Amino acid sequence: MSIYVLEEQLNEFKIEVINKYRDTKSPLMQILQESQKRYGCVPVEVQEFISKEMNITTAKINGVVSFYSMFSLIPSGRHILGVCTGTACYVKGASRLVERVEALLDTEYGSTTEDGCFTLAHTRCVGDCAQAPVIMVNDEFNGKVTSDDIPKIIARHRGKNCKK
Amino acid sequence: MNKNILEKIKVETLKANPELNEPHKNLHEKEVRVVLKNCDIINPEDINHYIAKDGYFAINQILTEMSQEDVIKVISDSGLRGRGGGGFPTGRKWDFAYKNENDTKYIICNADEGDPGAFMDRSVLEKDPHSILEGMMIAGYAIGAETGFIYVRAEYPLAAERLQKAIDDALELNILGENIFGTKFNFNIEIRLGAGAFVCGEETALIASIEGNRGMSKNKPPYPAIEGLYGKPTIINNVETLANISQIILKGSKWFRSFGTEKSPGTKVFALAGKIKNTGLIEVPMGITLGEIIHDIGRGVGNKRKFKAVLTGGPSGGCLTEKHLDQEVDFDTLVALGSMMGSGGMIVLDDHDCMVDIAKFYLDFSVDESCGKCTPCREGTIQLYKLLEKITNGEGTLAHLDKLKKLSKAVKKTSLCGLGMTAPNPILSTLEHFYDEYLAHVTHKVCPASSCRGLIEKYIIQDNCVGCTICAKRCPVQCITGERKGLHVIDQDACIQCGECFASCNFDAIITK
Numbered sequence A: 001m002s003i004y005v006l007e008e009q010l011n012e013f014k015i016e017v018i019n020k021y022r023d024t025k026s027p028l029m030q031i032l033q034e035s036q037k038r039y040g041c042v043p044v045e046v047q048e049f050i051s052k053e054m055n056i057t058t059a060k061i062n063g064v065v066s067f068y069s070m071f072s073l074i075p076s077g078r079h080i081l082g083v084c085t086g087t088a089c090y091v092k093g094a095s096r097l098v099e100r101v102e103a104l105l106d107t108e109y110g111s112t113t114e115d116g117c118f119t120l121a122h123t124r125c126v127g128d129c130a131q132a133p134v135i136m137v138n139d140e141f142n143g144k145v146t147s148d149d150i151p152k153i154i155a156r157h158r159g160k161n162c163k164k
Numbered sequence B: 001m002n003k004n005i006l007e008k009i010k011v012e013t014l015k016a017n018p019e020l021n022e023p024h025k026n027l028h029e030k031e032v033r034v035v036l037k038n039c040d041i042i043n044p045e046d047i048n049h050y051i052a053k054d055g056y057f058a059i060n061q062i063l064t065e066m067s068q069e070d071v072i073k074v075i076s077d078s079g080l081r082g083r084g085g086g087g088f089p090t091g092r093k094w095d096f097a098y099k100n101e102n103d104t105k106y107i108i109c110n111a112d113e114g115d116p117g118a119f120m121d122r123s124v125l126e127k128d129p130h131s132i133l134e135g136m137m138i139a140g141y142a143i144g145a146e147t148g149f150i151y152v153r154a155e156y157p158l159a160a161e162r163l164q165k166a167i168d169d170a171l172e173l174n175i176l177g178e179n180i181f182g183t184k185f186n187f188n189i190e191i192r193l194g195a196g197a198f199v200c201g202e203e204t205a206l207i208a209s210i211e212g213n214r215g216m217s218k219n220k221p222p223y224p225a226i227e228g229l230y231g232k233p234t235i236i237n238n239v240e241t242l243a244n245i246s247q248i249i250l251k252g253s254k255w256f257r258s259f260g261t262e263k264s265p266g267t268k269v270f271a272l273a274g275k276i277k278n279t280g281l282i283e284v285p286m287g288i289t290l291g292e293i294i295h296d297i298g299r300g301v302g303n304k305r306k307f308k309a310v311l312t313g314g315p316s317g318g319c320l321t322e323k324h325l326d327q328e329v330d331f332d333t334l335v336a337l338g339s340m341m342g343s344g345g346m347i348v349l350d351d352h353d354c355m356v357d358i359a360k361f362y363l364d365f366s367v368d369e370s371c372g373k374c375t376p377c378r379e380g381t382i383q384l385y386k387l388l389e390k391i392t393n394g395e396g397t398l399a400h401l402d403k404l405k406k407l408s409k410a411v412k413k414t415s416l417c418g419l420g421m422t423a424p425n426p427i428l429s430t431l432e433h434f435y436d437e438y439l440a441h442v443t444h445k446v447c448p449a450s451s452c453r454g455l456i457e458k459y460i461i462q463d464n465c466v467g468c469t470i471c472a473k474r475c476p477v478q479c480i481t482g483e484r485k486g487l488h489v490i491d492q493d494a495c496i497q498c499g500e501c502f503a504s505c506n507f508d509a510i511i512t513k
């Protein structure tokens, strides 16, 4: 089993996150959200650590983590690319954009490219439907995207922080 | 903080920023601004701007002059109905929670905005966050709650940030906190982020999520107004509902009723998207006709295409068609027509959109989002999706249509919460209004909209091609050739039938076989 979050990071997590929420009401979601934000995931070692610190069963923690689509067990790639597949984007051709992205990156939706550069994330409406179809890359918003924009969008981010 | 200080801030801010009194720009004559009155006018990060637009005068007024009953009466008299989809009378809901005595009660603002293709609440949260805080405070005073939660969907980080700033600024002026306006009223607001689950927009699931659990729905009754968050009486209101509250207090229930219809007073914000020229948010009086929204304000579908339908109510709703253009848009009419208001998303479709495919899209969404607690919804939506998949792939039969209808009704009847109870609506509504289109798929194996790729053998460019080169640019396998201004041709052997060219040609030069 791979370890994604190290011992000393867990200590830091305890001081900066767990201690902050320890005495608040129903803090589990917020603690999990902090882990997702910091490490890009809520891996088993973090779940076990929270369980021990907060006295919540791992079964309960795992149940919550698996229920919500924002939480993942393994870290995502460098860039998170999401073609919005909300209704407005769908009727403006989002599924063809998804196919194009999958073909260009040789990866299926929901997974990460082999070089770790892109994770294709399921995205349902980012609230900018007037600009449909929309592609998000991390926090970068791309509106009224056409299929020939996609190679450019990918190339632009490939350069950033990616080996290849 | 008191009224004099509020007045002083108002006068000084208006003097320094005269533009705050300017009217909204580019409004269509049929549009009004009630919920969106401050949006794009004030700086949402400046509490003084909000005060300059009479912000926090309503909470001051009720705390110093009105009893809890008075407040509930004004809201009841206004006829305000919840904008989160169901249209339940807000005053009546507050009254339940008010009468249900308890030391601790809660107010929750539902800012989960789950309908994919709707973005009304996002705008209000980002552009006028204080109006939501004030609405919650008034609700809190009315029912006797001292704590409020705003449940914001995770996809809206900017909204959460602005709300937090608004809360901090209000605390600093002691508009939130203890002994507000020198009275005995205390109120605090906390933000909770969602984590990507549509069902958490449903009130019992939302409560479960705030309590730190899987967001699963519960049987109702008990309703949250009786037994909600941590078992306490809880009022859950939608963002847009809350954005109306302070203005109803300041201007009165009669004023509010000057907009809209007898049974659906006030205005509604709609998010226009899809195949329509003017996309974006509009706010109109309830009772405006569908045609006025689509053709006058939205300026029609454009691109020489033909208007086909508009989807309302998202995955819980249905479609309205050409023949409904004269119908008035309000809560009850839309339900009578087999759709529903929902939160206000309107997705316009043209003659290239296949209604069976749209129903399949929504079912795919419901399959993804079903929380899995009850079998009719968990398994039923999967079966419905599979039936639709067969039909769009050309493997459908007449018997499948029958089964589709029966199963839809069964899932509606037996599901535990609103998600399952409404998930089959897009099927039933499209079956009702576009039965011919379903028939064409199963008997002739044809998709009249040329949208279902399982039923298309090839794409062909006709002589009316003007050589604009767009299709060639967009073809993912570069199998379209032709000179600029010359007739283009598709290399059928290389074509992967993706449909991109068909969708991008603005000259109707591409047909399907």
Ligand SMILES: Cc1cc2nc3c(=O)[nH]c(=O)nc-3n(C[C@H](O)[C@H](O)[C@H](O)COP(=O)(O)O)c2cc1C
Pocket (backbone or CB within 6 Å): B081, B082, B083, B084, B085, B086, B087, B088, B090, B110, B111, B112, B113, B114, B115, B198, B199, B200, B201, B202, B203, B204, B236, B237, B238, B239, B241, B242, B343, B417, B418, B419
């Ligand atoms: C599956 C499902 C999803 C819902 N999503 C939302 C939502 O995103 N926002 C919302 O305000 N109400 C949503 N609702 C309705 C809420 O349960 C609730 O009725 C509403 O927030 C009450 O507020 P209102 O009376 O002000 O409309 C949803 C209901 C269901 C069944």
Ligand code: SF4
Pocket (backbone or CB within 6 Å): B199, B216, B217, B369, B370, B371, B372, B373, B374, B375, B377, B378, B415, B416, B417, B418, B419, B420, B421
């Ligand atoms: S109807 Fe669907 S979403 Fe609602 S409780 Fe049942 S399985 Fe969960």
Ligand code: SF4
Pocket (backbone or CB within 6 Å): B459, B474, B475, B476, B477, B478, B479, B480, B490, B494, B495, B496, B497, B498, B499, B500, B501, B502
């Ligand atoms: S259907 Fe797709 S692959 Fe075939 S010609 Fe059109 S764009 Fe190219």
Ligand code: SF4
Pocket (backbone or CB within 6 Å): B461, B464, B465, B466, B467, B468, B469, B470, B471, B472, B488, B504, B505, B506, B507, B508, B509, B510
């Ligand atoms: S997009 Fe249409 S008009 Fe333009 S080149 Fe292609 S087929 Fe011809």
Ligand code: FES
Pocket (backbone or CB within 6 Å): A084, A085, A086, A087, A088, A089, A090, A124, A125, A126, A127, A128, A129, A130, A132, A133, A134, B116, B117, B118
């Ligand atoms: S549907 Fe894509 S942004 Fe809303």
